[in-house]
Amino acid sequence: MAEVKNRNDDEFQIIKGIANSGNDGPVLMLNLNRYSAEAAFPDGELYKSYMSFVEKFVSGVGAKILWRHSVLGHPAGDQKLDEVLAAWYPTHQAFLDLFTAPGAEENFRLRGIAVEYGVIHRFPGDVSPFTP
Numbered sequence: 001m002a003e004v005k006n007r008n009d010d011e012f013q014i015i016k017g018i019a020n021s022g023n024d025g026p027v028l029m030l031n032l033n034r035y036s037a038e039a040a041f042p043d044g045e046l047y048k049s050y051m052s053f054v055e056k057f058v059s060g061v062g063a064k065i066l067w068r069h070s071v072l073g074h075p076a077g078d079q080k081l082d083e084v085l086a087a088w089y090p091t092h093q094a095f096l097d098l099f100t101a102p103g104a105e106e107n108f109r110l111r112g113i114a115v116e117y118g119v120i121h122r123f124p125g126d127v128s129p130f131t132p
Contacts, residue, residue: 011122019093026125027092028066031085031118039114041082042070050114057107061097063089081117088125 018024035041039050055065068085089095098104111118 006118015092015096015122019091019096024091024093027089027095028123028125029087029089029095030121030123031083031087032079032081032121033083033085033115034080034117035082035114036116039116046110046114050110053103053107053110057101057103058087058089058098060101060103061089061094062091063087063094063098090125 015027035047038044039047041047051068058065064087066086066088068083070083071081074080098107
């Protein structure tokens with residue numbers, strides 16, 4: 001299995017539990033990224049290569065990038081980000097499949113070079129209007 005920087009093992013256990021529950025369903029992963037100087041976001045070759053690769057790679061597990069946007073600033077807090085990316089997966093298992101899918105090694109190699117700081121938040125994948 002490919003390795004992820006700052007992996008939250010407790011959360012991965014929850015995701016595995018859902019994937020094995022018989023009640024698995026869609027999930028939205030919101031990626032908050034700050035890119036390395038080497039990535040040269042947003043016009044650098046490394047950044048462009050990574051984005052081109054990741055968009056094709058996630059489709060291999062049935063997922064898709066719904067959108068990605070540059071971050072203009074942070075009026076509150078101190079979390080400096082370059083981009084927010086929303087990735088939709090048909091199931092939690094599909095998310096887990098990323099780590100063993102063809103191309104995983106290259107995906108995580110590029111991510112390791114391009115992403116200086118990244119956090120992924122998990123949301124219901126029905127992408128419905130807000131419900132608390």
